[in-house]
Amino acid sequence: MNREQLILGTLLSLFDLANDLGHSESVRLSRLAGRLGATPAAVGAALRHLEERQLVDAxxxxxxxxxxxxxxxxxxxxxxxxQVAA
Incomplete structure (x- = not known):
């Protein structure tokens, strides 16, 4: 998975997990990383990238x-x- 795919995957997985869990509950970083098959550090970097664009609260x-x-x-x-290219 390249960087762009990880960033988009993080955004969309966070959306899916929020829908599954309810929007009032926060998602654990480790759960998000497991879903993406990435390390927590890589997902943390993707979250910070998305936060700079005001898309997530990292x-x-x-x-x-x-x-x-x-x-x-x-x-x-x-x-x-x-189809959206990542």
Missing amino acids: DRVRLTLRGLAVATAFRSTQSHGV
Whole structure:
């Protein structure tokens, strides 16, 4: 998995886990890393990258409202058969 795939995968996995767990519960970094098949350090770096773009709160491992909107848009394009290059 390259860096771009890890970043997008982190965003979308965080979205999926938030939907599974309920949006009021934070996701554990180790769970997110396990889901992605990446190290916690690599996922932490991806979270910091996403935080710089105001898409996640890296400390709380949660999507921001902006991140929720972006992840929802990506998932919507995927459900309509549109392929998004990572």
